[in-house]
Amino acid sequence: MKHASMIVSKDFKIGDVGDRMFGSFVEHMGSVVYNGIYEPGHKTADENGFRRDVMDLVKELQLSVVRYPGGNFTSGYNWEDGIGPKERRPRIVDPAWRQIETNQFGLNEFMQWTRMIGAEAIMTVNLGTRGIEAAKDILEYCNFEGGTKWSELRKAHGVKDPYKIKTWCLGNELDGEWQIARKTASQYGQLALETAKVMKWVDPDVELVAVGSSARHMSTFPEWDRTVLEYTYEHADLLSLHHYIGKRDNDTPTYLAMPIEMEKQIEEVIASCDYVKGVKRSDKVMNLSFDEWNVWREPDVEYVPWQTGSPYDWVRFRMEDALVFGSAALTLLRRADRIKIACQSLLVNTIPMILTEQGGNAWRNPTFYPFLHVSLYGRGAVLRAIVDSPKYDTKSYTDVPLLDPAVVYNEETGDLTVFAVNRGDEAIALKLDLRDFEGCKFAEHIVMKHDRLDAVNTSDNPYEIKPAQAEAAIVDGGRAEAVVAPYSWNVIRFRMAK
Incomplete structure (x- = not known):
């Protein structure tokens, strides 16, 4: 032994763990939404079409926040398609995941679902194919009391009181070549700055997350972060970072050690933030939103494109994956002084904590348990x-x-x-x-x-x-x-x- x-x-205190460290992520991707949290024909579905068996498992996790609607999906999404009477909502082609989006689950359904599970929403705006006006409009729809075009439309849709969504992501992974309407750091930084200004004019209480580098291995890391922050430092409240850990070459000892890369990434992003703080002569400390993190392995089910609810990256995680996942969760805890939001990616059916079968059972992937334990017992001071x-x-x-x-x-x-x-x-x-x-x-x-x-x-x-x-x-x-x-x-x- x-x-x-x-x-x-x-006396050796790192920092207090914020409640929003225990978040997850729901994207219109594969069967996360359709045949995941939403399946009207399922035997456990409630009057809203929400699967109650899935909801019961989600409630166990005591999620604090859930990020929505993406992800890559966001960069080509028209949020207006997912509101109003369902029979009038358009079926559209989603190029991000090569699927058909029916829009039967949209903004109001998501907000109703998050309230039922006891979590707050983090909303992502489309800064890919769209921009300032669309961001202003969705903010008005969600947060404005009434008396305007979009707030009155919300009321007409049966939602009298504003949602008062606090946290908004200014796009998603716009440095990536896989992203719809990819941008350079300067292009994105300028757009994010102008969008942030307008959103805070409409609602001064919102908190905004600027897009950081999508991954540490990218050639633009961390220069992207520096450039974006030089535009947005005084207008954004947090900088995002993402990290996925995948096994390579069937090398278990290396796989178990790979959260070290995640730790390095956090330190390097903090260094970029603090460099810009110095350049700006600012008193503000830029904190981090680690709004996508997880382990990854090859899926167990082949994806069928141009369907609705076809499983994408549907995987039964192994015991070794749960150990790496647990180490990743602990890596986040150990930097609670600067990481204020964390969202596991994704909640259901795509590299998930919860797996479902269409029309069948829902059950816990092994990664469910480390998250559950950290959520239950990881609140306090690190x-x-x-x-x-x-x-x-x-x-x-x-x-x-x-x-x-x-x-x-x-x-x-x-x-x-x-x-x-x-x-x-x-x-x-x-x-x-x-x-x-x-x-x-x-x-x-x-x-x-x-x-x-x-x-x-x-x-x-x-x-x-x-x-x-x-x-x-x-x-x-x-x-x-x-x-x-x-x-x-x-x-x-x-x-x-x-």
């Missing part, structure tokens, strides 16, 4: 633990810690939670120095592991991978010891004595 140690102190862990090398990385942890202390509830991923094939005896938390007692140790890293959950066997209770940690005079199983996700919880 290997050995590791951690010193945890209340502490900078001093960690001594054994390390390993891969083809791509050296000195990779076998133990990947994050620590959150909730002073209000008295809960102290140690999250940890064991990236190795041996158990680790973990010694915790908790002397700063006088009188703390062991609460529980949740572990998720499996004998096979390629194990999956299926419709017929939805609990092949699931969390369980591990052996209790030993607590003695401010010190604790716990065993962290090989290739496992762990939530070790302590509670302060009252």
